[in-house]
Amino acid sequence: MNASARLKELMNAHFAGVDRAARERTAPVAWCTSVGPVELLRALGYEVFFPENHGAMLGASRVANEVMGRAHALGYSPEICSYLTSDIGSYLLKKTPLQRHGLSGAPRADVLVYSTNQCREVRDWFEFYAREWNVPVVGVTSFRDIGEVETHHVDAIVRQLEALVPTLESVAGRRLDAARLEEAVGLSRTCSELWGSCLRAGASRPAPMTFFDGTIHMGPAVVLRGTREACDYYRLLDAELRERVRAGVGALPRERFRIYWDGMPVWGRLRDLAALFARLETSVVASTYCNSWIFDALDPADPLPSMARASLELFIARAEGPKERYLEARIEEFSVDGVIFHDSRTCPNNSNARFGMPQRLRKATGTPVLVIDGDLNDLRCYSDEQARTNIEGFVEQLEGAPPRATA
Amino acid sequence: MVVAGADIGTECVKAIVATDDGKVVGRASVPTRGYFQDCYQEALGNALAEAQAKLADLRATVVTGFGASCAPLATRTVAETLCHARGAFHHLHRPMTLVDIGGRDPRVLRVDAHGGVTSTRSVRKCAVGIGTFLMFTSRHLDVHPTRLMDLATTAERPAQVGSYCSVFAEVEVIELLRQGATAGEIALGAMYSIADRIMEMDRLDGTVSISGGVCEYFPGVSRALGERSGCPVEIVPEPIMAGALGAALYAIDAARGGQA
Amino acid sequence: MTAPTCYAGIDSGSWNTKAALVDGEGRLIATAVVRTGADVQGAAERAYASLLSRAGLTREAVAAVWSTGFGRHSIPIATGARTELDAHARGALQFVPGPLTVVDIGGQDAKIILVDGEGRRVGHKMNRKCAAGTGSFLEEMALRLDVPIGDLPRLASGFVEELDLGSFCTVFSGTEVLGLIRQGKRPADLARAAYRSVAKRVLEMERVEGTVVATGGVVAHHPMVVELLAAAIGAPVKVPAHAQEIGALGVAMSALAASRGPGGA
Numbered sequence: 001m002n003a004s005a006r007l008k009e010l011m012n013a014h015f016a017g018v019d020r021a022a023r024e025r026t027a028p029v030a031w032c033t034s035v036g037p038v039e040l041l042r043a044l045g046y047e048v049f050f051p052e053n054h055g056a057m058l059g060a061s062r063v064a065n066e067v068m069g070r071a072h073a074l075g076y077s078p079e080i081c082s083y084l085t086s087d088i089g090s091y092l093l094k095k096t097p098l099q100r101h102g103l104s105g106a107p108r109a110d111v112l113v114y115s116t117n118q119c120r121e122v123r124d125w126f127e128f129y130a131r132e133w134n135v136p137v138v139g140v141t142s143f144r145d146i147g148e149v150e151t152h153h154v155d156a157i158v159r160q161l162e163a164l165v166p167t168l169e170s171v172a173g174r175r176l177d178a179a180r181l182e183e184a185v186g187l188s189r190t191c192s193e194l195w196g197s198c199l200r201a202g203a204s205r206p207a208p209m210t211f212f213d214g215t216i217h218m219g220p221a222v223v224l225r226g227t228r229e230a231c232d233y234y235r236l237l238d239a240e241l242r243e244r245v246r247a248g249v250g251a252l253p254r255e256r257f258r259i260y261w262d263g264m265p266v267w268g269r270l271r272d273l274a275a276l277f278a279r280l281e282t283s284v285v286a287s288t289y290c291n292s293w294i295f296d297a298l299d300p301a302d303p304l305p306s307m308a309r310a311s312l313e314l315f316i317a318r319a320e321g322p323k324e325r326y327l328e329a330r331i332e333e334f335s336v337d338g339v340i341f342h343d344s345r346t347c348p349n350n351s352n353a354r355f356g357m358p359q360r361l362r363k364a365t366g367t368p369v370l371v372i373d374g375d376l377n378d379l380r381c382y383s384d385e386q387a388r389t390n391i392e393g394f395v396e397q398l399e400g401a402p403p404r405a406t407a
Numbered sequence: 408m409v410v411a412g413a414d415i416g417t418e419c420v421k422a423i424v425a426t427d428d429g430k431v432v433g434r435a436s437v438p439t440r441g442y443f444q445d446c447y448q449e450a451l452g453n454a455l456a457e458a459q460a461k462l463a464d465l466r467a468t469v470v471t472g473f474g475a476s477c478a479p480l481a482t483r484t485v486a487e488t489l490c491h492a493r494g495a496f497h498h499l500h501r502p503m504t505l506v507d508i509g510g511r512d513p514r515v516l517r518v519d520a521h522g523g524v525t526s527t528r529s530v531r532k533c534a535v536g537i538g539t540f541l542m543f544t545s546r547h548l549d550v551h552p553t554r555l556m557d558l559a560t561t562a563e564r565p566a567q568v569g570s571y572c573s574v575f576a577e578v579e580v581i582e583l584l585r586q587g588a589t590a591g592e593i594a595l596g597a598m599y600s601i602a603d604r605i606m607e608m609d610r611l612d613g614t615v616s617i618s619g620g621v622c623e624y625f626p627g628v629s630r631a632l633g634e635r636s637g638c639p640v641e642i643v644p645e646p647i648m649a650g651a652l653g654a655a656l657y658a659i660d661a662a663r664g665g666q667a
Numbered sequence: 668m669t670a671p672t673c674y675a676g677i678d679s680g681s682w683n684t685k686a687a688l689v690d691g692e693g694r695l696i697a698t699a700v701v702r703t704g705a706d707v708q709g710a711a712e713r714a715y716a717s718l719l720s721r722a723g724l725t726r727e728a729v730a731a732v733w734s735t736g737f738g739r740h741s742i743p744i745a746t747g748a749r750t751e752l753d754a755h756a757r758g759a760l761q762f763v764p765g766p767l768t769v770v771d772i773g774g775q776d777a778k779i780i781l782v783d784g785e786g787r788r789v790g791h792k793m794n795r796k797c798a799a800g801t802g803s804f805l806e807e808m809a810l811r812l813d814v815p816i817g818d819l820p821r822l823a824s825g826f827v828e829e830l831d832l833g834s835f836c837t838v839f840s841g842t843e844v845l846g847l848i849r850q851g852k853r854p855a856d857l858a859r860a861a862y863r864s865v866a867k868r869v870l871e872m873e874r875v876e877g878t879v880v881a882t883g884g885v886v887a888h889h890p891m892v893v894e895l896l897a898a899a900i901g902a903p904v905k906v907p908a909h910a911q912e913i914g915a916l917g918v919a920m921s922a923l924a925a926s927r928g929p930g931g932a
Contacts, residue, residue, distance in 0.1 A: 072607035368790065385578055385737060386776065390793055393752035397788045417845050440813040443849055473842075474849050511842055539841070549705050578681055578737070578775050584705050585741050 001213065003237040010233055011219050015101040021047035022107035028172045029110050031129070033122045034222050035292065035314055036115040037140065037161055037307055042184035042226040044172040049107050050223045051125065054098065055083030056215075058090055059267025059377035061097035068378065081121040082346040082377035088128055111171040113164065114139035117317045119349045138167045142311060144349075145319045149312045157308035178303075184226040185307065186300035194234030195221040196294040199286065201241040203334050206250025207285035208241045211261045212274035213251060214290040221293040254281045257398050260330055261287040263342030264350045264376040269384070276388060280395045286334040288315055288327070289350075316349055324357060324364070331367050337398050338368040340391070345373070345381035368401065370394040409460050410467045410662050412654025413481075414490065415439075415447050415474035418510030418538055419620055421651040422450040424458040427466065427659055429497075433458030434648060439510075443474030467661035469654040473511065482661045488516055488527050490653030491618050495643045496522035497656060504613055504638075506605055507649070508621040508628065510538040513601075515609040528609040537601070538621045544568075544597040547580045548590045552624065559594040559627045566596035595627060602631035611636045618642075618649035671730040674926065675718060676919030677711050677745060678754065678912070679703065679738030682774035682802060683884055684710040686718040687915035688729070693761075693923055697722035698912040707738035715744065733922035735914050737775075749921050751914050752791050756780045758917030759880040762907035767878040770869060770896065770904070771914075772885035774802040779873040792873040800868025802885045804840065808861035811844045812854045819858050823891055826859035828852075840864065859891070866895035879904045887911035 021027040030046040032038050034053070041048050058064040064082065067089030072078050074092075076085050087106070090096045096105055112126035112135065123139060130137035140160045143153050165176055195218065201208050209217070217237060224230035244250075259277070261284050266273065277284055297313055299306035311317070315326060331339065339361060341353035348354065358369040372390050374382035409432065413422040417439055424433035435453030439446050447470075455462060470481040471490040478484075491507045496518055505516040517526040545552040566588040568579055583593050601621070605611075615638045622629050622642045633640035643649050673696065678685040684703045688696045699717035703710045715732065719725060734745035735754035742748075749757075755771045760782065769780040777800045781790045794800055809816040830852060834840040844857055865885070879900065881893050887910040897904040907913055 069603055069607040073610045078607070362790070371792075383578065385582060386793055389737075389750050389752070390791075393750035393788075393791060396750055396753045397790070400787045401789075402787070417842065439845075441848075442851075443845075473845060477849055547705065581681060581703075581705070581707065581737070585707055585738070590705070 001209070001217075001237070001240060003217070003233070003240055006233060006236060007217060007219060010224065010229055012101055013229075014223050015098060015103055018047045018049045018107045019103045022109075029107055030168075030171075031109040031112045031126065033114045033118065033126075033139075035118055035311060035316075036113055036122075037164065037311070039181060039184040039188055039226050039303065039307055040161065040164065040168060040176070041113065042187075043181040044168055044174060044176055046168075046172060047107075048223070049109065051087050051106065052083055053219070053223050054090075054096070054106055055087050055377065056265075056267050057097045058086040059083075060270060062268045062379070063090065063095060063097055064268065064377040065379055067093050067095055078346075078378065078380075080346060081119065081125070082375055084121050084125040085346075086377050087125065091129075091132075108133055110135055111168065112137040112139075113168070115142055115311055116140065117142035117144075117311045117314055119316075119347075136167055136171065138164050140164070140311070142317060144317055146312055146317050147319045147321060149309060153312050154305055154308045157311060158304050161304050161308060181303045182300045185298055185303045187228060187231060188226040188295065189298035189300060191221060191225050191227075191230040191234060192293065192295045192298060194231060194238055196291075198234055198238045198241055199290055199294070200333075201238070201245055202285040204245040205258075205335070206248070206252065206255040207258065207283045207334075208244035208249060208251055210251045210274065210277070211265075211284035211287040211290060212270055212277075214287065215265050215270065218290050218293055225293070250283065252278055252281060252283050255283045256281040257283070257337045257395060258335060259284045260327070260334060260336040260339045261289065261342065262327065262339060262352055264289060264344040264347050266342065266344075266374045266379075266382055266387075267377055268379045269374075269382065269387075272384070273387075273391075276391060280392065282395050282398075284340075285336060286330055288330075288352075291330075292316065320355060320357060323352060324361060327357075327361055328365055331361075331365050336367065337401075338370065338394060340394070341369065341371045343371055343373050345375040346378055347376050350376075368394070368397060408466050408662070409458060409464050410655055410658035411451060411454065411465050411469075412490070412651045412656070412658050413447060413451060413468070413470045413472075413478065414487070414648075414650035414654060415443055415470060415472040415477060416509055416511075416620070416650070417473050418542075419647065420446040420450040420472075420474070421648055422447075422454040423648060423651040423655040424454045424460060424465075425655040425659065427662055429656065429659060431652070431655070433460065434645075434651070436647060439474070443477035447474065447478050467658040469658040469661060471650055471654045482658065485654060485657045487650055488514060488524050490650045490657065492516055492518045492524045492653065493522055493656050494649035494651070494653035495616055495618050497652060498644050499616060503616045504611055505643075506611075506615055506617045506632070507619045508538065508601065508605070508617060509619040509650075513537055513605055513608065513619075515605070515611070538619075540601065541597055541621065541625055544580060544594065548593060550590070555594045555597075556625050556627055558591045559598060559625075560591070562589060562591035562595040564592065564595070565599040565631070566592040568593065568596040568600045595631075598625055598627040599631040599635070601628050602635045605632060606635050611638050614638065615640045616643050618646045620647040623647035671728055673722075673724065673729045674919045674922040675715065675729050675732040676754070676915040676917065676922060677714055677732060677734045677736075677742055678751070678914035678918065679707055679711055679734060679736040679742060680773055680884070680914075681737050683911070684714040684736075684738070685912040685915040686714040687909070687912050687919045688718050688722050688724075689916070689919045689923060691923070693920055695909070695916060696724075698909055698915065700911060703738070707741045708743065711738065711742040711744065730926060731922040733918045733925075735918040747922055747925060749918050752778060752780050752788065754914040754917035754921070755882050756782050756786075756788050756917065757920050758913035758915075759882055759907060760786050761916060761920065763878060763880050763905055767880050768875050770875065770879060770881045770886075771883040772801065772865065772869060772881070772892065773883045774885075777801055777869050777872065779869070779875065781873075794868070794872060800865050800872075802883075804865060805861055805885065805889065807841045808844060808858070811841050811848070812857055814854070814858075817888075819861070820889055820891060822855050823858035823862055825855040826853075828856045829863070830856050830860040832860050832864045862889065862891045862895055865892050866899055869896065870899055875900055881906050882910045882913040884911045
């Protein structure tokens with residue numbers, strides 16, 4: 001993809017920017033969870049670092065398993081988030097793929113800002129660094145297993161967001177400016193719309209981009225949300241994808257089957273899995289994971305309440321019912337032949353195969369489902385051999401299935 | 408007058424016969440198969456034979472280990488952690504971080520300047536960091552366990568063996584062979600994976616000492632642990648006997664009337 | 668010289684490599700089983716040679732060799748490959764018509780495969796990355812009980828007391844067995860408990876209903892597992908002839924079907 005070159009520049013500039021701010025004290029530095037209240041930080045002039053992005057880099061570079069043991073020895077169990085354990089291990093052993101971007105390590109934060117809308121681990125993770133650096137850690141303790149997002153949910157989160165402001169202002173040494181917040185929310189909203197449009201291109205046959213490409217291209221939607229650069233990037237990518245769709249160019253030379261992926265990527269096996277699916281002429285056309293950075297609710301006219309609503313409407317924060325309805329809609333939208341659930345050992349909140357959902361979904365939609373065991377970063381929980389047999393067997397099953405009546 | 412100490416473990420039963428001034432005069436180790444009681448009697452019998460002593464000559468017997476309750480005639484039982492610490496301290500006479508790696512439950516012990524144990528960390532319920540895992544590995548490499556170390560010394564670098572499950576690690580072994588790794592690299596890789604699991608148990612610092620049966624037969628684990636932890640690592644003399652030696656020292660105490 | 672008319676299947680498993688030969692009508696001619704060991708490719712060659720010698724045929728008689736199992740992609744003589752899931756379903760269908768549930772218990776994994784009335788696979792489950800409920804588990808138990816694995820069925824048949832093993836993990840079940848030995852429990856009862864544990868783990872994988880067919884090496888050599896499965900689901904469990912070589916047979920049938928062109932299946 002042509003946009004890839006720009007993506008590389010953009011990510012490099014992002015890392016360099018945060019790193020410079022941390023070293024030369026040219027701007028305050030905040031760490032933020034990937035679906036946390038980043039717009040507040042942008043409005044206050046922070047350079048923002050996203051440790052989950054670093055976690056994914058540790059996984060993809062397979063440094064994770066070399067370093068996470070150090071965190072286990074410190075009392076962070078191998079059963080908890082392997083982003084957390086690999087990031088803390090990486091910090092302690094001073095070993096990180098960020099070195100390839102010219103950084104010696106993750107940039108030191110002046111303040112750490114979390115939202116537990118995804119999981120409790122992010123708070124414990126940030127508290128480790130707060131103790132380490134003696135800097136404030138603040139955040140939003142959110143609701144989980146939300147059925148319908150109600151006004152009282154939104155109000156409660158708005159109050160918590162407001163309560164963050166004094167600390168964030170004091171660390172930044174400036175007051176929150178309403179116009180700048182509106183601007184950041186507006187840019188986040190635009191970025192979210194454009195990224196959403198890129199992902200919806202996957203509904204075309206053949207799909208112009210796979211989930212595996214998506215996990216790379218989503219970088220700016222995570223780390224540069226609320227900036228103009230991110231919007232520009234997705235305009236570029238979207239145009240390229242639309243052109244591919246128009247020309248009928250697919251991500252794979254041949255697309256026999258279309259798959260939806262639920263759950264985390266197996267970062268250390270991204271390339272192998274992409275190659276396996278390509279060999280099977282099966283395109284993973286959409287995923288819950290990449291869709292997680294689409295925030296329909298964001299509204300510059302109503303910054304904090306819309307941020308609150310966006311953080312609550314997130315798939316990961318929802319109850320089984322809304323999650324199931326969401327997946328049913330995606331099966332329809334992307335006309336997929338099968339759904340693969342990745343049961344990620346150390347990420348229960350992003351694993352939706354643990355309460356019978358695949359079975360219910362199969363029953364409700366008639367769509368074949370497959371569950372594979374693995375983990376986002378801890379490859380000890382993943383068996384190459386088993387995953388391969390599971391996936392090849394699933395594709396064989398699709399080959400033998402009667403033609404599906406899809407739109 | 409002699410005393411005995413026995414360490415009734417899951418892979419081996421070890422026995423030591425010592426004089427009451429602490430001189431070891433008989434030692435034996437037999438594999439654990441079938442009933443613990445039979446293995447214990449065999450090991451103790453062998454150690455007594457080497458000491459040219461009879462059961463009736465024993466003034467006290469202290470037992471430790473998984474099967475300690477299967478030695479009903481013993482004077483007393485003492486926890487494995489204490490016996491290993493005491494056995495190691497008897498040789499080294501200094502505070503240390505002691506890693507005991509046996510058939511089942513590896514432990515990291517902090518031993519103070521008097522040989523006392525100040526903290527213990529043991530492995531989570533995961534079998535990869537243990538001696539049995541090496542037995543599984545040798546089974547899949549089609550070599551006798553005692554040959555695994557020879558194999559490992561032929562390798563320049565360890566293969567990456569990293570599974571939580573010992574049995575699944577076997578599948579990895581075949582997969583690695585298929586990918587062209589040598590048996591030596593895999594044997595060494597298995598030893599590194601034990602070191603990795605140990606590293607995850609507790610923070611290692613200072614000089615690390617190792618006791619237990621694993622390093623008796625697979626000293627490559629100690630090299631791996633040294634490399635991974637960056638700490639100097641030494642193997643306690645006769646590491647497999649450390650628990651039994653500690654038990655024998657407790658037996659001397661018992662023979663003297665219980666004063667430690 | 669006559670045209671080759673036979674089709675061979677090789678099932679390369681983690682413990683054993685199985686082979687089966689069918690004629691042009693899909694009739695089973697011969698089977699063979701050899702230990703896999705550390706050399707997957709060599710084991711496949713040995714199994715194939717043994718197969719041909721049992722059938723009294725030469726390589727010229729074989730039109731195609733297909734492979735399945737863990738080592739399916741490492742066998743150069745094979746010109747096609749299917750997963751074990753496909754091969755076991757297809758093999759079982761040679762003996763029992765669908766709809767059916769295939770329970771396959773092998774050395775390192777257990778699988779439950781669902782097949783509909785048309786003989787199409789509609790779903791499957793494999794064990795987690797954990798060896799409980801597999802042949803390796805029984806190997807470890809036999810080691811702890813100090814009997815050769817082949818003697819485990821005979822030992823278990825003398826059970827008196829029903830014991831339960833609570834651990835999930837093979838190695839820790841080994842520890843648990845040692846603990847029970849320490850308590851003086853009878854080896855026969857422990858052997859029985861090992862079989863109960865395998866059956867229990869397998870049934871926890873997926874709802875098992877309808878016609879149930881059990882396949883795989885463990886099923887072939889440890890009939891008590893089948894008996895316990897049947898008792899637990901309250902219905903008979905069918906064990907086809909050649910339960911251990913059923914995957915090899917299934918993939919041989921795939922080779923035959925492929926020779927008849929698309930739709931030949």
